[in-house]
Amino acid sequence: MFTGTGGGTDAVRLTAVRKVYGRRGNEVVALDDVTTGFGRGTFTAIMGPSGSGKSTLLQCAAGLDQPTSGSVVLEDSELSTMTETELTELRRDRVGFIFQAFNLLPVLTVEQNVTLPLRLAGRSPARGRVASVLEQVGLGERRRHRPAELSGGQQQRVAIARALITEPAVIFADEPTGALDTRTARDVLDLMRGSVRQTGQTIVMVTHDPVAASYADRVLFLADGRVVGEMQSPTADAVAERMTRLGAYSDEARRAPAAGGQR
């Protein structure tokens, strides 16, 4: 059982991270002294009102953007002192990404899309690895299909397989179910949670949806660039209630959460 932030076993740790956009006199403080960790083998959801800094936190934690100050340590690497080339290699080799838009290459087959990160890194997959990852996401029979021949949920499964194939230290997911219908979203969330439970994958997911957040082990709440709360073993109702208190929702939105009710 993988729970909690894990203390010394964090896959990623942010300490006093501050991110300021814009020039002097016109500054936006997107992250303001954020200190938190994402334990190995845990699934964390990041929630907060629009503009609270969720995407900025994800980008700093993933080495896509550099904090203005503070430290980000991914496994044993301090990201703030890395060159752009080193960060590119880190993102390619040790981090996986899943986005709302699936970002698959239309001319490539499922199998070619999934193995692309390895080929870009000049590596070939270990024997049986591609087949086993495609089995894991339920697409064993579809490996020669192209993205246009798949449903939205299946395309997101390909994107998940592509993120899993390199066995990254962390998978960062930005609204991964935002473009999916309720049922398909639940299947994709089950798959993500399954990869945490069964293989010890670490996942950090930004979401607006309390039902999606209820699949995580922990929810981190942001407001105005600061961590304002945490919840372990979240339920959709408890998350929606906390978000309402943060001013993120009107009452109507709370009564009709995007992915449809409690699990």
Ligand SMILES: Nc1ncnc2c1ncn2[C@@H]1O[C@H](COP(=O)(O)OP(=O)(O)OP(=O)(O)O)[C@@H](O)[C@H]1O
């Ligand atoms: N490149 C940028 N230049 C200037 N300001 C930015 C930039 N990116 C983000 N910001 C600002 O930083 C703050 C945090 O933005 P961020 O996108 O991280 O919030 P968010 O919580 O992900 O929002 P949403 O839920 O709407 O996607 C906002 O005030 C935003 O306008």
